[in-house]
Amino acid sequence: MIDSLAHLMDGFGAALTPGNLLFAALGVLLGTAIGVLPGIGPAMAVALLLPVTYAFDPTGAFIMFAGIYFGAMFGGSTTSILLNTPGESAAVVAAIEGNPMAKSGRAAQALATAAIGHFVGGFLGVCGLVLLAPLVASVAVDIGAPDYFAIMVLAFVAVTSVLGSSRIRGFASLALGLTIGLVGLDPISGQPRLTFGVPQLADGIDVVIVAVGLFAVGEALWVAAHLRRTQQEVIPVGRPWLSKADLKRTWKPWLRGPFIGFPFGSIPAGGAEIPTFLSYVTERRLSKHKDEFGTGAIEGVAGPESAASASSAGTMSTMLTLGLPTTAIAAVMLAAFQQFGIQPGPLLFQSEPDLVWTLIASLFIGLVLLLVLNLPLAPVWATLLRIPRPYLYAGILFFACVGAYAVSGQPVDILVLLVIGAIGFLMRRFGLPVLPAILGVILGPDAELQLRRSLQIADGDVSTLFSTPLAIGVYTVIALLLLFPLIRRALPTRPAAARPGSDEATTKDDELG
Template identity: 55%
Template sequence: MDQLGALMQGFADAVTLGNLVWALVGVTIGTVVGVLPGIGPALTVAMLLPLTFRLDPASSLIMFAGIYYGGMYGGSTTSILLNTPGESASMVSALEGNKMARAGRGAAALATAAIGSFVAGTIGTIGLTFLAPAVAELAVGFGPPEYVALMALSFVTVSALLGRSLVKGAASLLIGLAIGLVGIDAQSGQARLDFGVPALLDGIDVVVVVVALFALGETFERLLRGTGRETVEPVRGRAVLSREDWRRSWPAWLRGTALGFPIGGLPAGGADVPTFLSYSLERRLSKHRSQFGKGAIEGVAGPEAANNAAAAGVLVPLLTIGLPTSATAAVILTAFQSYGLQPGPQLFTESGPLLWTLIASLYIGNVMLLVLNLPLVRLWARLLTIPAYGIYAAVLVFSTLGTFASGGTFDDLIVLYALGLVALVLRLADAPVAPAVVGVILGPLAETQLRRALALSQGDPAVLVSSPLTVTLWVLIVLALLAPLAWRLTRGVRERRRTAPPVPVTAVESQADQD
């Protein structure tokens, strides 16, 4: 009942005219920018992050929630009509959605994606409402050793899961950790990694890092490799579902939600795993298996629901223990920190009204997005015809002006573009950017907690494994490191067996004759 009362008070604050306007602005901007090809939710939130600093914390976070959910909705439009996913979690929707669009059923694909996103987002937000306070209450008893293990788990899982190579993910993480150490050490007062530049003594603003790694890195890569021009599949008819489409979609929505929210809520979760699992499950359970690969509506409904349910689930570890498990969550953590708010167990007690207003705005934003997406499908499709060079020129301008307008200096702009070149190198090396962002944000916090733990134990490192919880977390870390290696080895053995040439019958017979 406490959660319901707090949620009702959050609704009372969220439905004020000003907050409703900011929620509408957020979902609209998130959808518009998310629809543009090659721009996923993480890049959308990162690019628009500096523009919200002139608002009060409540309005800013409400707008951010709208941008977050709007970017998820908009990404499905790009995947279906353009076959260009803005993030890896949208790849599965493109498999069947683009086939439906080419068969003249793009409107139905967009409709099942929008309604499935609404259903999954609403159910996921309900789960967030009741699960997050319980997790936060459990996490209140965490000490420095538990936080060190949790942050180490976040480092390892983000590096291992958000990329094709564990080594490249670890390299990206180390770059982020190095950036996070720039400036004066709070305990010793010594300058670290400042290279004699006075502007670096205060460290590098996390907002500058996020905008550079996501927005500028993506822009530079597109300019280097060429923007090109994709063919947009036309949308015919209205975004409505037939009775048969409804019958095939609603079980997939529920199954996708059941997979997405729990996996997204894990400290090692995210949206990639549940979307692929959802697609595999729908393909196995569907009575229309022959349509998969040709445009099966279940292949769009299930993964889209899993994707948006996971987006709500990702907020559970983010808000309760301060651990981002996706690139977008890492950027949202930056937004909290920019207002002096540190997500974690104390957030519900120290900033309860603000947090419940944010959660209430998620419900409102979901309704707004459904109303925006279904009638305006043709409008969103037209946005896809904007030339890519115009899109990325606008990203460059918004990133530069936004960083400067948020209180930056000329030195910040130099750092911004220097880090943008670092992001370009990471992308050319096919290394994920998200581990670097997580390293920048959580690196200093992990260092502080490690120092506290060692100070409490008078330098004894055994304190890091002094409780059952810490031992469990370190075991999970080891499994997270070994699981990708085991998977790659197993897959390599299977591929070698599959591609091995068959033994000729004559050779077998001749060998038998010799024996």
């Protein structure tokens, strides 16, 4: 504990340099602007910026990415509140109460509640990261190859089971990602796999190109195919502020949110969507103003926004300590680490302590900047919503192609980018979630490596995959995840109780009378 605080103080010393402060401020501003624009999430933003950061110092690049992460979460809630159009999936719940508040003339209060909620949730979540991450990393150092393979399989199964409209679509997306990850030369035999005779594919498809193609190009094509030339009305925003009565109703939801958001962000359960809904349900049950829910209850904005921000810190914890991304943005950030030749995992705190603790310290700084910059700039962000969609997505396609070409300077990369972008468009068309695919591309080769390493050590004995208590426990959890829907269907359903005043209740009363 004392060592962690000492490392954190050193991290603050590095993060408070003018250059790193500039990166943090730039990340927060970029992230907020990107989150405000509907359909452009933080994953797409970081994917587009990956090629640009090749010339950056790794510490500065990750500080900027972390700022984008938190900034986009706030920007997404701004769009939800003002337009009822979530700019980011974690901001869906903010629209339920935030938009009715805005329509009733309380847009400023809703935005202030969201901004302070993000600060409180993020601050408590990063405190949890400081306390738990070194402990998790120290335990994870002793994890062997069979255990790592089991954990990666759990990540695959958990993400594909939670996301999307059906498990079949989730596993189809995962299979697609694993297939893309196989492209290139076999690491042991050297035989080409799925290269189709193209020499440039012998080294595989760069994760940056896959991320940009699936997120940016796929989303741009999807929006272009469904573009409607109708202007949405933007609700005017005054100066964000909260009265004493508002603060009295919001401080408890702000503090409850992180206890729901951080644990869910740490596990492969699809990111902030689940904890925000759970927080909303919790606040609705605990509130003394239940009659306002659905028409603009401020608690319904405060709790979910705090939970969303805390889940971001939980996601960072798992990504840094285990090398497992639990959300799309974390998957792209993992690709960024690999781009700089850094492998997140248990040894990261030993091999790159300066980078890690500077990054964690910058999260605190980014949260302060998020609050200081975004509260007065809320009316400015609202004006971004007036940018015509054709101009916006034409620019995204241009930067995506430039970024893909910058990866290796090969024209074939642009063709691969467009092919993967078309795949991303088809995935949206048929309801396949994108996260399992990008997870398969990034973790697939690592899972294959751990599987082969386990079998080589055991001379091909498959039972070695189940030889440790941790592996057995993980596979038990995987089995429960897969079998739970079948078990739930097999259980007898209880008949609904007769409601007072219904015909069934009246009949029973007559029989008793």
